[in-house]
Amino acid sequence: MTSAAELGLDNPLRDPQDRRLPRIAGPCGVVLFGVTGDLARKKLIPAIYDLANRGLLPPGFALIGFARHDFGEQGFAQLAKKAAKAGARTPWRESTWKQLFAGVRFVEGSFDDDTAWEKLSHTLAELDEKQGTQGNHAFYLSIPPGLFPVVVSKLKQHGLAQAPGDAWRRVVIEKPFGHDLESAQQLNEIVAEVFPPESVFRIDHYLGKETVQNILAFRFANGMFEPVWNSHYVDHVQITMAEDIGIGTRAGYYDGIGAARDVIQNHLLQLMALVAMEEPVSLNAASLRIEKQKILANARPPQRLDLHTSHAQYTTGWAGGEEVAGYLEEEGIPADSTTETYAAIRLDIETRRWAGVPFYLRVGKRLGRRVTEVAVVFKRAPHLPFQSTDVEELGQNALVMRIQPDEGVTLRFGAKVPGTVMEIRDVNMDFAYGGTFVEDSPEAYERLILDVLLGDPPLFPQHEEVELAWEILDPIIRHWSRKKSIDTYPAGTWGPQSADAMIARDGRRWRRP
């Protein structure tokens, strides 16, 4: 739990009413493992710069790089500066960089080299004294999970996992959190041996998005949606995450992982939990987690996996006016790969609220367009006092929360077509967060890194959630791996026929997002 002191409640200059004062992290340092990776260069370092530029980093802040490269402190500083300049969202200010630069250090060495760890230990001690980081450090493991055991055990061996006095040490890890239940448990054991659960921050960058947090505001701040948010009124829910791009340069990571492990296990199941959960008693981490876990623990994969799931690969086709290669022709993909680039599954949540309301989750690459959305589709009105011809064009009412891009909410309902006696057709009512407004809102990583430094955990999934998600997905992936062949869909379309057939079996159809 965050103490009153950490929240600054004993500081007379802070007042809960004074919402102008930003939440500034206390003195601390971030040790970055994997400094040359894509994530560090494109997201983490720019986010740290943006936080500094917004004045949200503490005056005593340090950024320490740890890598085998021999580019030295100057080289690392240059790399960081270049990355920050290229990726920053806020304007470039040389003065901000100069302030950050004072706390930039680099430790050279491989992860099994004890002298390098000694050097890291000395560097942290030096920063505590000179830069005023006061013993608070977060270790950001932006490295493949295979390297976790050695890094975590070295952190322990060199006493870095233990903070002196009332200072803190935290560890930040990125997905994938394993590739099935067993590996996720192993991974957790390795980390849990050294760090207590409240010091482990698992990053699911989706949960840092303003629009995902808005799901909580939308559901629990309003009185008019909750009464219909159940099986009496909701027919089914569709959660879609579609990308128009192919796998690009991620071949090495993606092949053998596939769409379900890459996206459904974390982002989509977290979205589902937020949409389906009961109202938490408060928005603190513990209450939120309890409600999300109830949903994940009660979400069941279908009995007949062959009828209610679908997986497929994209083939050569025309996407958005360009001819693009199929998955098997992408660079670095073996010609006999059966990794899915599209996955659709049906889940049933066995609670009173959702009994009989299927949740359809789909994800894919090279689909019609880039969109992430949650569509709650309502049942038809029980009685329609119209001629059947009047309502031929009337669909089901739907409420769509668009997560990205074009963030907003759409309500779809029937309205009379003007000039006719009585003809009813579907119309959209749209709320948009405003085009530029969204560009100006913080990146997910800014929020998440700040939350790590503040020790504020509501947006980070705990290992129980990770393991429950694998329990849902494992039987489905096992079923797919037993199949000899995989369906296909032409690039630039909305997925394979098997996915359409799967939902048609239930008398429904996919929304075209």
Added chain:
Amino acid sequence: MQVTLEHTNSSAIAAALVRARHQSGSPAMDMVLTLIVVCDDETVTDALAAATTLSREHPARVIGVILGKRTGAADLHAKIRVGSETSGESILLRLSGRLVPHAESAVLPLLLPDSPVVVWWPGPAPTDPSADAMGALANRRLTDAEAAPRPLRSLQASAKAYTPGDTDLSWTRLTPWRALLAAAYDQVRSPVTGGVIEAGPGNPAGVLLESWLESRLGVHVSWKKIESEKIQRVVLTTARGDICIERDADDSATFSVPGAAPRTVPLPTRTLAELLAEDLRRLDADEVYGATVQRLVKA
């Protein structure tokens, strides 16, 4: 798109707005507030530019009101801009003659339904903003003492007339200083026994800072008058040593607390649009500002 209406009235303006919105292809409205900017020919350009930039964070219907000569027949001209480049829409009203004392009657029909209304005087403001006819339309009233000919007197007037919902932009300008001081206290955690503010005489932000520190810390904070328009240095004395924050040249400050080496931290001078954006993030009363100005009146 832009529409100009001459010798017009509010209902014609409202109809033109709806038409313009339909023609630009998006009849949906996602504006969250109405911002009334009461200005004159001198301040109008800068003020409307700031308000338009602001629309990026808070999509708004911006109503610029230019009050002309009070003599002669009542007349109203309007210029409407919808879509193009920014979210939100803007209306520039030019009032003259006998309409000027009744300007609020032209604005009232143009307010967005239900949404909050903010009025901002970028130049000199009425002595009692909430009693002003235009101010009475709004939930939030923004004045700017620093833009008045006599800043301190203007601040004192609005402090005396304080009504929940009022704030002055000199308070907004103070936020970075307050954030640094609060962060410094987070680190030191030792009772403050006294303080010194170094700033030019007649600096309204300095006066607010003094009042805020005294009310929060319960100690006497003295002034050292120096030749500078801005707040230059703040020192808080604690049992563990002095907290000192001193403005440097390029948008930064030197931050010293006992037990750590001095460091450079950002202390940017923010644009008018950034100040407004901060103010509009909350549309309820700012109680801390209220307590601070009320202490000012008592002192």
